Amino acid sequence: MSDPVDVDDDLAQRRRAARELGAALRELTDAAVSTEVDAATLTDLAEQVRALVPPLTAASRVRGEPATVDGGQRARRMYNPASGPGNPIAPPMKVEIVDGTAIGRCTLGLAYEGPPSYGHGGISALLLDQILGHAHSTRGKHGMTVKLALRYRRPVPLQTPLRIVGRVERVDGRWTESVATISTEDDPDTVLVEARGVFAVPSAEQAKRLFGELERLVR
Numbered sequence: 665m666s667d668p669v670d671v672d673d674d675l676a677q678r679r680r681a682a683r684e685l686g687a688a689l690r691e692l693t694d695a696a697v698s699t700e701v702d703a704a705t706l707t708d709l710a711e712q713v714r715a716l717v718p719p720l721t722a723a724s725r726v727r728g729e730p731a732t733v734d735g736g737q738r739a740r741r742m743y744n745p746a747s748g749p750g751n752p753i754a755p756p757m758k759v760e761i762v763d764g765t766a767i768g769r770c771t772l773g774l775a776y777e778g779p780p781s782y783g784h785g786g787i788s789a790l791l792l793d794q795i796l797g798h799a800h801s802t803r804g805k806h807g808m809t810v811k812l813a814l815r816y817r818r819p820v821p822l823q824t825p826l827r828i829v830g831r832v833e834r835v836d837g838r839w840t841e842s843v844a845t846i847s848t849e850d851d852p853d854t855v856l857v858e859a860r861g862v863f864a865v866p867s868a869e870q871a872k873r874l875f876g877e878l879e880r881l882v883r
């Protein structure tokens with residue numbers, strides 16, 4: 665049996681590698697949506713990229729199986745689509761909790777474009793949902809979004825450092841109601857998008873029904 669220190673080292677190494685692959689794929693995605701090279705080059709590259717799939721799927725998981733990088737003493741969500749460093753579709757938003765307020769930071773590249781040169785509204789919703797989730801979690805247990813209302817006040821500029829802030833306004837048993845905003849780092853007082861969300865911690869019975877064995881990851 666391995667020594668726990670070795671297990672931790674293996675996990676840390678695996679997380680570093682997953683983070684590196686996520687970053688490399690993010691660079692590739694950014695290049696793929698910004699490129700203006702000719703069609704023959706695109707076709708050739710598509711073939712090269714497809715050749716990368718088999719080595720990855722040589723060992724893979726399916727729905728209902730936890731990612732090994734998420735295990736260990738301190739559970740992580742390395743592949744979360746908003747904040748997971750290992751997930752190339754995540755910007756990724758870096759989140760910290762300061763005095764009970766969740767603060768996220770990220771910069772959106774051209775892959776997230778909606779109106780020309782601005783972020784897609786669905787991506788703003790993703791970031792706000794995630795930050796509201798972190799705000800909810802400051803009260804103890806993780807929750808699920810039950811209601812999410814958005815007001816898009818101004819477009820969100822791409823390639824510009826963003827600040828996403830969420831805090832709980834009201835707690836009622838396993839429910840919380842929270843507010844969140846997106847602004848630019850340079851002008852934090854000008855709200856671009858604001859959100860109000862209701863989150864609920866599933867009851868023990870609901871959690872068992874929805875997540876089965878994975879329930880421990882959402883507790």
Ligand SMILES: CCCCCCCCCCCC(=O)SCCNC(=O)CCNC(=O)[C@H](O)C(C)(C)COP(=O)(O)OP(=O)(O)OC[C@H]1O[C@@H](n2cnc3c(N)ncnc32)[C@H](O)[C@@H]1OP(=O)(O)O
Nearest residue numbers: 793794797798801806808809810811836839862864866870
């Ligand atoms: C460090 C890592 C961090 C990690 C942080 C992780 C962050 C993750 C952030 C992403 C979060 C997600 O995307 S979660 C994924 C998206 N969400 C979901 O899939 C959730 C789907 N919904 C559900 O499965 C269910 O609603 C449950 C299990 C959550 C709750 O079910 P329930 O207990 O039966 O409640 P339900 O019938 O749905 O709702 C009853 C009604 O009463 C309202 N309601 C009842 N009590 C209250 C109350 N005290 N305050 C407000 N509202 C209330 C409800 O809004 C709703 O309104 P009304 O219906 O009468 O109007």
